[in-house]
Amino acid sequence: MEGFVKNAETGFERVSPGVSSAAVHAIAWLTLGNTIGLMLAVLLVLPRLNSFLGEWTYGRWMMVHMNVLLFGWCSLPLIGFLFRVYGAERGVTAQWCRPAVWLWSAALVAGSCSWLSGESSGKLFLDWSGYSRVFFPAVMFGLWVVLALAFVRGVRIGPKAGWAAVTAKMLGLVILLAVPFVIYTASGPGGYPYINPDTGGPTGQSQLESSLGIVLLLLLLPLGIASIKMPTRRGILPLAWTVLIVQAMLCAALGRADASHRAPGQWLGVSSLIVWAALVPAYYNLFAWRAETRRWRTAFLAWWIGLVVSGCIFFLPGVLDRFKFTDGLVGHSLTAVAGCLTAYLAFILIELTGDYGARLFNATWSFYAWNLGVLAYVLLMTVTGWIEGAHPEFTFVPGIARNVAYWIRVLTGAAMLAASLDWMLAAIRMTGPHVAAISTAVDVEAA
Amino acid sequence: MRRASERLDGWRGAALVAITYVYFLIFAQFAFLARLGECGVAETALKTVMAAMAAGGVLFSLLTPALVIRFAAARLLRFGLAACALAALLSLAPLNYPAAIAVAFLAGSGLGLLTITVVSHLPRWAGRRNPVLMAGVGAGIAYFICNVPAVFTASPSSQALLAALLCAAGLLLPAEVAETEEVPAPAAALSFRLALLSFAALVWLDSAAFYIIQHTAALKAGTWMGDLHLWANACIHLAAAILAALLLGSRRVSLVLAAAVLALGFACILLHRPDLSLSASLFYPAGVSFYSVALVAYPAFLSGSVSLRDRARRAGWIYALAGWVASALGIGMGQHLGEVPVLFVAIAGAVVLVPALLILLHTRTREAAVAALAAVLAFIVWRMLPATPIAVPAAAAERGRQVYISEGCISCHSQYVRPGTADQLMWGPVQSLEQVHQQSPPLIGNRRQGPDLAEIGSRRSPLWLKAHLIAPASLSSDSPMPSYAVLFRDGRGDDLVAYMASLASRDSAQAQMQAAWQPPEIAWQSASADDGATLYKRHCSTCHDSGGEVRQQWAAQFNHFPKDPPAMHAYAGKHSRAQLAQVVRFGIAGTDMPGHEFLSEGEIASLAIWLSQSPAQPLPLTTETH
Numbered sequence A: 001m002e003g004f005v006k007n008a009e010t011g012f013e014r015v016s017p018g019v020s021s022a023a024v025h026a027i028a029w030l031t032l033g034n035t036i037g038l039m040l041a042v043l044l045v046l047p048r049l050n051s052f053l054g055e056w057t058y059g060r061w062m063m064v065h066m067n068v069l070l071f072g073w074c075s076l077p078l079i080g081f082l083f084r085v086y087g088a089e090r091g092v093t094a095q096w097c098r099p100a101v102w103l104w105s106a107a108l109v110a111g112s113c114s115w116l117s118g119e120s121s122g123k124l125f126l127d128w129s130g131y132s133r134v135f136f137p138a139v140m141f142g143l144w145v146v147l148a149l150a151f152v153r154g155v156r157i158g159p160k161a162g163w164a165a166v167t168a169k170m171l172g173l174v175i176l177l178a179v180p181f182v183i184y185t186a187s188g189p190g191g192y193p194y195i196n197p198d199t200g201g202p203t204g205q206s207q208l209e210s211s212l213g214i215v216l217l218l219l220l221l222p223l224g225i226a227s228i229k230m231p232t233r234r235g236i237l238p239l240a241w242t243v244l245i246v247q248a249m250l251c252a253a254l255g256r257a258d259a260s261h262r263a264p265g266q267w268l269g270v271s272s273l274i275v276w277a278a279l280v281p282a283y284y285n286l287f288a289w290r291a292e293t294r295r296w297r298t299a300f301l302a303w304w305i306g307l308v309v310s311g312c313i314f315f316l317p318g319v320l321d322r323f324k325f326t327d328g329l330v331g332h333s334l335t336a337v338a339g340c341l342t343a344y345l346a347f348i349l350i351e352l353t354g355d356y357g358a359r360l361f362n363a364t365w366s367f368y369a370w371n372l373g374v375l376a377y378v379l380l381m382t383v384t385g386w387i388e389g390a391h392p393e394f395t396f397v398p399g400i401a402r403n404v405a406y407w408i409r410v411l412t413g414a415a416m417l418a419a420s421l422d423w424m425l426a427a428i429r430m431t432g433p434h435v436a437a438i439s440t441a442v443d444v445e446a447a
Numbered sequence B: 001m002r003r004a005s006e007r008l009d010g011w012r013g014a015a016l017v018a019i020t021y022v023y024f025l026i027f028a029q030f031a032f033l034a035r036l037g038e039c040g041v042a043e044t045a046l047k048t049v050m051a052a053m054a055a056g057g058v059l060f061s062l063l064t065p066a067l068v069i070r071f072a073a074a075r076l077l078r079f080g081l082a083a084c085a086l087a088a089l090l091s092l093a094p095l096n097y098p099a100a101i102a103v104a105f106l107a108g109s110g111l112g113l114l115t116i117t118v119v120s121h122l123p124r125w126a127g128r129r130n131p132v133l134m135a136g137v138g139a140g141i142a143y144f145i146c147n148v149p150a151v152f153t154a155s156p157s158s159q160a161l162l163a164a165l166l167c168a169a170g171l172l173l174p175a176e177v178a179e180t181e182e183v184p185a186p187a188a189a190l191s192f193r194l195a196l197l198s199f200a201a202l203v204w205l206d207s208a209a210f211y212i213i214q215h216t217a218a219l220k221a222g223t224w225m226g227d228l229h230l231w232a233n234a235c236i237h238l239a240a241a242i243l244a245a246l247l248l249g250s251r252r253v254s255l256v257l258a259a260a261v262l263a264l265g266f267a268c269i270l271l272h273r274p275d276l277s278l279s280a281s282l283f284y285p286a287g288v289s290f291y292s293v294a295l296v297a298y299p300a301f302l303s304g305s306v307s308l309r310d311r312a313r314r315a316g317w318i319y320a321l322a323g324w325v326a327s328a329l330g331i332g333m334g335q336h337l338g339e340v341p342v343l344f345v346a347i348a349g350a351v352v353l354v355p356a357l358l359i360l361l362h363t364r365t366r367e368a369a370v371a372a373l374a375a376v377l378a379f380i381v382w383r384m385l386p387a388t389p390i391a392v393p394a395a396a397a398e399r400g401r402q403v404y405i406s407e408g409c410i411s412c413h414s415q416y417v418r419p420g421t422a423d424q425l426m427w428g429p430v431q432s433l434e435q436v437h438q439q440s441p442p443l444i445g446n447r448r449q450g451p452d453l454a455e456i457g458s459r460r461s462p463l464w465l466k467a468h469l470i471a472p473a474s475l476s477s478d479s480p481m482p483s484y485a486v487l488f489r490d491g492r493g494d495d496l497v498a499y500m501a502s503l504a505s506r507d508s509a510q511a512q513m514q515a516a517w518q519p520p521e522i523a524w525q526s527a528s529a530d531d532g533a534t535l536y537k538r539h540c541s542t543c544h545d546s547g548g549e550v551r552q553q554w555a556a557q558f559n560h561f562p563k564d565p566p567a568m569h570a571y572a573g574k575h576s577r578a579q580l581a582q583v584v585r586f587g588i589a590g591t592d593m594p595g596h597e598f599l600s601e602g603e604i605a606s607l608a609i610w611l612s613q614s615p616a617q618p619l620p621l622t623t624e625t626h
Helices: A017-045 A047-053 A058-073 A076-085 A091-116 A131-157 A163-186 A204-225 A236-254 A264-285 A291-314 A319-323 A327-353 A355-361 A364-390 A400-431 A433-446 B002-038 B043-068 B073-090 B097-125 B131-147 B156-172 B192-215 B217-223 B226-249 B253-270 B274-302 B308-337 B342-363 B365-384 B396-406 B422-427 B433-438 B462-470 B485-489 B492-502 B508-516 B521-526 B529-544 B549-553 B565-573 B577-586 B601-612
Strands: A004-007 A011-014
Touching: A017 A047, A017 A058, A017 A076, A017 A091, A017 A327, A017 A355, A017 A400, A047 A058, A047 B274, A058 A076, A058 A091, A058 A327, A076 A091, A076 A131, A076 A163, A076 A204, A076 A327, A091 A131, A091 B365, A131 A163, A131 B365, A204 A236, A204 A264, A204 A327, A236 A264, A264 A291, A291 A319, A291 A327, A291 A355, A291 A364, A319 A327, A319 A364, A327 A355, A327 A364, A355 A400, A364 A400, A400 B226, B002 B043, B002 B073, B002 B097, B002 B131, B002 B156, B043 B073, B043 B097, B043 B308, B073 B097, B073 B156, B097 B131, B097 B274, B097 B308, B131 B226, B131 B274, B192 B217, B192 B253, B192 B274, B192 B308, B192 B342, B217 B274, B226 B253, B226 B274, B253 B274, B253 B342, B274 B308, B342 B365, B396 B492, B422 B508, B462 B485, B462 B492, B485 B492, B508 B577, B521 B601, B529 B549, B529 B601, B565 B601, B577 B601
Parallel strands: none
Antiparallel strands: A004 A011
C-alpha cells in the first residue's frame, strides 16, 4: 500500500507507507460502508429483495454499515495523523506503521464477521461483542505501543521539541492508553449514559461534553501538523482555548444526571456551542495549509458551521420534541459524519500526504458528487423528519411522498458511493503493480 | 475530428465485445440449446452436437492466430460475424441430427474466429483513452442486454434472430483503422500460465453452476424469478463489469480474478440449498462479470504480449482451453454430479487465490504475521476471560431479547415512549427512567423506521407478531419491514415473539386514556363510508375476508377467529361509532385483533362509519394488496 506520486522536480516522491496505507484502508472501508448503505437504501424501497440476504438480515448489515464507517473511515485517517505527530514514520517504528494499519483493518474484518453472524452488544456505536470485543482493544493497544516507541525515540534522539509539545504528546499517550480499556468496558452490557427523560436521548450536558471533545480534537490537530501563518491574529489561539476551558467548566457545573432538554441549563449549555461556528473557521485560518487542501478545507468549514448551527437549533425545547427519533436527526448525524467529518478527513489526508492525497480526493466531479449528495440527503431528511414529527407513521406507512423520499435517498446514496469509488480507484491506481515497478526504480535509484 | 475518431474507436471495440458476448450468451449457450430441444435433438445426439460446437470453437481458436497475421483484421472480422449470423439464422430452420451438427460446428467456428480476431485487434479498436474500460463496458452491456426481461424470456427463435441481427449490425461497423505502431507492452500483469489456470477454474465453475441452475427447477425458479429479479441481475452484471474494468485498468488482474472466484464459489456453495438460491443469484452475476471482463482484457492488454501474433496465440490458448474445454468439463460436472462439490470449489479457489496470496504474503510478510499473531493472542485472551458469556439464557423472552439485539432491531425501532407527546396514546404507556436503566443494556435506539416497540406486547398478540415477522406485507401492505422468516427455521423466531410479547406493562391508566379517546368532530365530518370500504380492503380484509391471506394461513391459530364482514356489521350494530373507532385504533385486548394506531383520525372515523352501516351492496371478498 505504498503510495508514489510524480513530482516534476524530483521524479517520484515516496509517501510515508504508514500514512498512505491508513488513507487507502480508510477509503476502502468508506467504499464498503457506502456500498452497504446503498444496498440498505434499496432494500427500503424494494423490501422484497430482503429475502436475498438470508441469515444476513437488514439489521445485521446496518451494524456493519455504521461501524465500518465510524471505526474504518473516520478513525484510520486520524491514525495517519498520529503517526505523523508522534514521528512514527521515522526510525525503527516506521516499519511497524503499516502493520498497525493492517491490524486495525483485521479487527474491523473480525467485527464485521461478528455483526453479520449476529453478535452484538446492543449498544449503537459500541457494538464490539464476543471475540472482537477483545481483538479490537488489543489492536488499539498495539497501535499505542508503536506511538509510544516513536515518542520515546523522538524524545531521546529527535530534534529538541518544546516542553509544551512533549507534555502534550505524553498526555495524549496517557489518554490513548485508556481508550482500549474504555472501549472494552463500554461495550459490555452494563452502564448506559444519562438519559433525557423527555426524549430518551442524551442529555444536554452529555451533548455538550462530547461536542467539546470534538472541539478539543479540532483545536489540537492543526498544532500537530501545521504552522501559524498569521502572527497578527494570534489572539484567536488563546481566545479559542479560553472559551473551551470556560465551556468545560460549564459542562462540569451542569453535572451528570438524567435531565430534560427543557431545563434551561441544558439547552443553554448546548446553545453555547454556537460560538464555535465562528471560532473554528477563524482558528483554522490562522494556520498555513497546503494549497491543495483549499477545496476540502472550505467544505469542512461550511459543513462545520451548518453542523453547529443546526445542532444548537435541534436541541431547543419544542424543536427536539418534534425531531427526536425522526429522519431529521438522522440527517443531522449525516451532516456530522458524511459532511463535516468526511470533508475534514479528506482535508487532513491531503495535508499529511500532499500530492498523493490531492490525487486521491481532488477530482472535481467526485468532490461535488459527494458534497451535493450529502447536502441533498440532509435537506430531504430534514423535511421528512419535520413531517414525521407530526405524523410518526410517515416513514412506515406507504404513500407516494414516502416512496419518493426513499428513492431520492437511493439516488443520493448512489452519488456518495460513486464519489468514494472514484477515490478508491485513484488509490488503487497509485498503489497498483505499475507503482510497484516505480517503487523498484526509485529504490534502485536511491541505492 | 481526431478526438471524435478516437472516441469512435473506443466504442467500436466496446460494440464488438458486446456483440460477441451477446451471441455467445443468448444464442450459443441458450437459444441454440432450446432450438435443438424443439427439433427433438436430445440425449446422446445433443452431446454430439454440442461437441461439434466445441470442436469448431477449439479448432478456430487455435487456427486464428495463424490467420490474423496473414489476413486483414476487417476481413477476418467479417468472416467471423457472417459465420455466426449464418449459424443463428440456420438454427431457425427445422434441424435434423446431421444439420444440427453442421450448424453447431459453424457456430463454434464462427465464434472461435470472432473472439480471437476481436481480442487480438482490440488494442486498435478499443481506443487509446481507456481501452480496458471499453472492453468492460462491452462485456457489461452484453450481460445487461441478455438479462433484460424481454430478451431473456423471448422465444429461442427470437433470441437466435436477435443474435443474427447483432452480428449483421457488426458487419456494418467500420473495422479497418489506420495502422498504428505497436506500442511496447508492459510486463504481464499475471503470468500467462497462472492466468490460463485461473480462467479454466473460473469457466469450469461458471459452466457447472449455469448448467445446474438451468436443469434444476427449484434453482431456476429461485435464481431467475420475475422481471424485477432480471433487472437486478442486469444491473449487477453491468456494475460488476465496469468495476472489474476499472480495476483491470490498474492492472489488478489477481484482485479481479480473486473477487470472481470468491463470488462464484460462494454462489456454488449456496446453490447446494435451493432455499438459498436467491442469495446465490446475488453473487453469481457479479462473479461471472468479473472474470468475463478479465477474459477479454487479459489477453488483449495485460498478458505482456509483444506482437499481434503473440497476443492472438495467447488468446487462442485461453479460449480453446479455458473457454471451450473447461466449459465442457463444467457442463459434464453439472450433468453427472448435479452440484458443484465443495472440494472442487476449494480447489478452484486455491488455484486462483493461492498465487495471489503468496504474492501478498511475500510483499506483506510483516503485516500478515502481525495480524495473525494478534488475532491468535486475542483469541487466547478471549477464551481465558472469565466473564465471556457463553451460557444461553433460560427463559424464552430472555433469549428473544438477545435475538432482538443480534438482528439489530434497534436500528429501526425505538423502545421509548416520550411522555406528554403523541407517542403516549399511540404506543404508551410511559416507562420510568428507573425501569429503563434496569435493562441491560437499555434498547432505546435513536431512530424510528418502524413503530416504537416499548409496549408492543400490549398492542399485538403473539400470533400477530409471528405472522408479521414471517411476512410483514401480508399484515401491513407495502411495509418496508424485511421478512424474518429465517428466524423461524429454528427457535429464534419464537423466542423473539416471546420477548416482544413480554413488553407489556398492562397499565390501567393507559387503558383509561384509550377508553376516553374518540375522533374529534372534524374527523367525523371529513369521513365517509366509501373511504372506510377502501381502508377495509387495505388493512382489514387479510384477516376478516374469507379469502384473506392471513386468515387462511393462520386459521387454526387464532385465539378468537376474526369475524367475517356480516358478523362485523352485526357486532357494529351493537356499538356506537365512537366505540368502533376505539376498536379500530387500539384493537381488542386478549384477542389477535391489533390496533391501527398509524391510521389518521379521519381514516379511523371512516372505518367506523363503514362498519356501522348495514351492507347495502355485496361486501368485498378478496384482498387487494396483500
